[in-house]
Amino acid sequence: MTAPEQTYDVGILGWWYGKNYGSILTYYGLNRAIEELGFRTLMVHEALGYNGYRVLWPDNILSMDFARRVGYSYTQQVHFSELPALNARARTFVVGSDQLWNPVIGRVNDDLFLDFVGPENRRVAYATSFGNRGTAKFKPDFVARHSANLQKFSAISVREGYAVNTAREVFGVEATQVVDPVYLLPTSAYEALADMASVEVSGDYLAVFYLDPNPEKRNVALALAHRLGLDRILVIPNPDGGRAVTEELFADPRFEILEEDAPENFLHAYRSASYVVTDSFHGTAFATIFGKPFSSIYNTHRGVDRFKNLLNWMGFGDSRRLLETDTAETLAANPGLSLTLDYTQANARIAEGRARSLAWLQAALTAESGATAALAPVVAPEAAPGAASQETGTEAPGFPPATGFGASNDAWQISARDGGHDLTVAPGGAVRGNQVWCDLPAQPAPGSPCRLVLDWVLRTNAPAVNLHLRDPASGKFHVLGPVLVEGRVNVARRDSFDFIMPPGGFSQFMLGAVHFTGPQAGATITGLALEAITPAEMKTPAAKAVARPKGPSHAELALKLALDDNDRFVKAHAGAGKSVTSARARLMFHAHAIEKGLSRLDFRGGFGKISVPALAREMNAWLGAGRDPQDAFLATAASVMQAYFDRHRRINVDVSDFRALFGAPALARIEAAAAAEGGVLEAAADREPVPDVNPDARFLDVVYGRRSIRDFTAQPVAEADIARAVQLAMQAPSVCNRQAGRVHVFSDPVRIQAAIDIQGGFGGYNTPPRLLLVTADLNAFLFASERNQAFVDGGLFMMGLLLGLQHVGLGGCPLNTAMNTEREMALRKLLDIPDSEVFISFVAAGHYDPAILTPRSRRIGVEEVMRRHDLPADPPATTPAARQDEAVK
The missing domain is CATH 2.60.120.430 (Galactose-binding lectin)
Incomplete structure (x- = not known):
């Protein structure tokens, strides 16, 4: 006779079995918190049979080894049809934290809404997430099916504040916001795990934990370690396939790499660190749990809002934020970087959040039978209390x-x-x-x-x-x-x-x-x-x-939007003396003025009585502030002045008074400058190496072959192709060569769909493989009269980008950014776009089948566009054939 299976108080469902330290420790926090409340727990493994996203997990992966070390009781993976049998093994089922209710994630299915739980048992959600704020992703069939499921829950809590409203307004249930499960345990619980580490690290070092490492983030770590005076940098690889990437990217004697992947080793490296830098949400959370001074690079691929919400809650705001573009100069000017950090307010909020959330969890697990999270029927307004x-x-x-x-x-x-x-x-x-x-x-x-x-x-x-x-x-x-x-x-x-x-x-x-x-x-x-x-x-x-x-009239709306745009421009203009972008713009503005003087046919020796002293001030100020001496804009300025002095030396014109304006560091940079960085060149010469991309394509083929493509194939898009298209776009002219154009590239389908849902101009089409957002940085504009220049330079840049995509073999579709302030702010928040950058256009991009149908989009005649004003008689034809005929004559 087979012995009956052991019974438990609580069965826990969620993504505890993966290869991510955040997920593993999230469910460790939830498991231990429930057990410390006096309940016996059973971890329920992922059910199979729903779709291709549900896979049979190996038994020897990181999370399963951890589960055995810490003594979890857990089930084996079974077909979802066998889940109802669990009703005999547990009285309450808890679906845990993470985006378990986000319909755009393929692994989200009925079991995560506890559809298998019988009416005699209790259903509870702890810190579960619907994903981002948007509600367009909730299709009618999803809402209908899961509203019915959620309204059977005894109690529901969510991780994000906005999810409280999603639960109420979309699914008709009441939800409470609670802290992430990692905060349910005191620091001592994680110190006990760190004591079990299989590696030993000590001394003063910068701990680096990047889920998505790249050369820019590596350079930030180097500059940060230098800023903090830390000689050692310990890199913790992402356990989800990140070790090979880490070993290649950080193959440098200045870096040490943590030897073995394990949650205990991760915690040990954090606990012993002098400072932490990370692009991980839970990497940030554990820095705060251990009370470490830290900096976070908000991970745009995995959700910026989570970082902002967490750090706002603790009272840090954006003071702990770094950017991938940060340099030694920007870090030197950052007052928040030191080996000490005041945790008084943060610790108080963590303690309050833990106590409040544990109280909610205790009440949810012991609620009277029949309790429900469903909202009561709405009372008619005239009868409402x-x-x-x-x-x-x-x-x-x-x-x-x-x-x-x-x-x-x-x-x-x-x-x-x-x-x-x-x-x-x-x-x-x-x-x-x-x-x-x-x-x-x-x-x-x-x-x-x-x-x-x-x-x-x-x-x-x-x-x-x-x-x-x-x-x-x-x-x-x-x-x-x-x-x-x-x-x-x-x-x-x-x-x-x-x-x-x-x-x-x-x-x-x-x-x-x-x-x-x-x-x-x-x-x-x-x-x-x-x-x-x-x-x-x-x-x-x-x-x-x-x-x-x-509501407001068309004129009132137009005025409001104009005032909003003006506020943005004035704000950037007011900060022109502070930002690196503005300093670069001033360098280029004056350097370009000198380049134009060097290019004149009627060259005037000794020119530049305004531009040369102004450029000297900017170069001296740049180097005096400790900014990057290798910056490309500074290099251009130095090369221009080298060309200026050489030209005057050749024609024997004394400009020593101008030379005396440059400090010794600036003069040294000028003497060492590369001639190709600035100055002048023949109009027919190549300004820079021409990329070897589709060399047989004629200009007319590219211009007349470009279409607005909205249906893309599944063929992967190479990042190198996007980069080549951007390089081609950078050949577009800009005012004084200040190069304000920017391209934000997105590949995460969830963020892309959320963005185009807000943009509103791509309905009825599948999510594109890539979404680009072209912007122009207002910090590059120095004068009030340049109020519209961002849109001119940005438009030129965007056209170059569209032609560049066509040239490298990709399709593109520009999507306008004509929207009200509220939608624009929602996009800025979703995509993490700086307030100083104005939107030019989105571009959906990817590979396409040339045989697909596209709108004809007929162009009107030239005569309707070209307006002649006092033109002389037509000059001779300028086609190649006409020029050849003229040469023969």
Whole structure:
């Protein structure tokens, strides 16, 4: 007779069996936290049979070896049809952290929504994620199937703040935000694992943990170690196939490579480090767990929002962020880089988050039978508690019992306080797009005169705070207008605002974080009421300001967008003296002016009375600030001055007064400059080596062969081809050769789809293999009159890029970036685009079948485009045949 299988209190599902330190330790944290609450746990292995993304995992991989070392009880992999048998082995099932509910990930299937769990057992989610903020990925069949599953859960918690709203508005369930599972355990738990390491490292060193290493990140590590005065650099390879890449990329005596892949070794290397630099979210988390000074390169391939949310929550903001483009000079100017870091605030928030999340988990695992996360049916507005009386039209301020606040992301921290709700903007969170809202206590009919009454305490340095209405179904909002702060901050106040209720389902009150600046900015709201009033009772000027239910006019919208664009330009212009890009632009501006003087047919000896002293100032300042002496723009400036001095030496013109303006370091750079870096050359000469790409293609073939391609094949796109296309695009002219064009290249299909969903111009087509975003850096423009130059230079660059893609054999489709400020800010956040860069165009790119159909897109006649103004008679023809005939004559 076969003995019955052992039973457990809790079965845990999730991606604990992979080859990623973050995933392995995430589920270690969840497993140990549940066991320390007094429950016996069973780790449930991934079910097979759904699709090709579910594979049979080897038994000797990193995570399984770890599972045996730490003593997990776990199941074997079985077909999903056998999962219901687990109901006899556990009373509660927990689906754990990670993007287990993101429909664009192939491994996400019904078991991760606990569809196999019987009604007699409890279903719980801990810190589970839907992925990014977008909701377009949730197709109707996915929502229908999994809403039914999620509404059977006893309790649901999520990892990201915005997921609270996704759960409520898309799936009809209540969710609570909790900390990542790695924070459920104290540091001592991970120190105990580190003590079990099979390697030994000690002494002072910089620990480097890159999930996606590249030469740029390697150079950042070198420059950072130099900045910190650390002679040793220990590189921890990515255990998911990253050791070979690491050994090739870091094959340099300045680097040591951790000898053996194991979570214990990873923790040991972190614990012993003097400083940590990483592009990993959980690599960042463990730096904070061990209290290490650290820097993070936000990983654009794996989700920037996670880094920002985590570091905002801890109070670090962007102070710990490095960029792949950082140099020794930018790191030298970074005040946040030292071997000490104040963890007072971060440790307090970790402790509070751990206590709160463990309390939630304990309650979820012991909830009464029959408890559910499903939202209660919506009460009709006229019957809702606290609704305005239709007879009197008045309501004393105060929240209905069920009213609470939700937010678009973790930029808002929400808590109960002083009989109301405290809303605090996290450091760095006061930007457009970060919103917080609650349901209105009543829903008047569109066109009804209303008065919104707020009892609150404001905390902001802004002169006014805009009030909004929000439509929860679409996320659209309607601006009511401003409430003037008038210095009344940190005091109880009552404000009212009269308006006409607009059409469109605006059933929520909303605030934007952009209006809350300064330390601990936000508001404590103790009362919110919506009163029905008569038209005669409406106060002015508020009534006039909001009594336009049709919304702003075309002219008003155009003005707002123009002002937003102007603000961006002014901000970049105001910072022109600070950024490296601006310093490079000034070097090139003056150097190019001298190049133009050197190229004149009527050369004037001794020219440059403005440009040469200005270039001397810029070169001296660059080198005096300790910036990169090998920078390409500095090299061009040095080469130009070498050509200038040589030319005057040859014609025996004394320019020693100009030479005396350059300091010794600048003169040394000029003497050592390569002639090919700057100066002049014959118009027919090659400026630089011409890439060997499709040399037989005629210019006419490229120009007339280019099409807007929207259907791409599955053939992989070589990064070298993209790079060659960009190199061709860089031949486009730019003002004073300042080269403001930038290309952001994306290959992650999840991010690409999220971006084109926001862009909105690629519907009905499959996700392209590559998405490029062409931008222009405003820091390259030095004068107010250059307000539109970014779009001119960026447009020239983009056309060159489209032709470059065609030349290397790739198809491309430009996708416009004509959008409102809110969509643009969403894209900046998703794609991590600096505020100083203006959008020119997206370009979908990939291989294509030449036989596919494309729109004809007929061009109009030349006569409709070319306007003649006082032109003389046509000159002789300039075709090759005509020139040959002329030569014969």
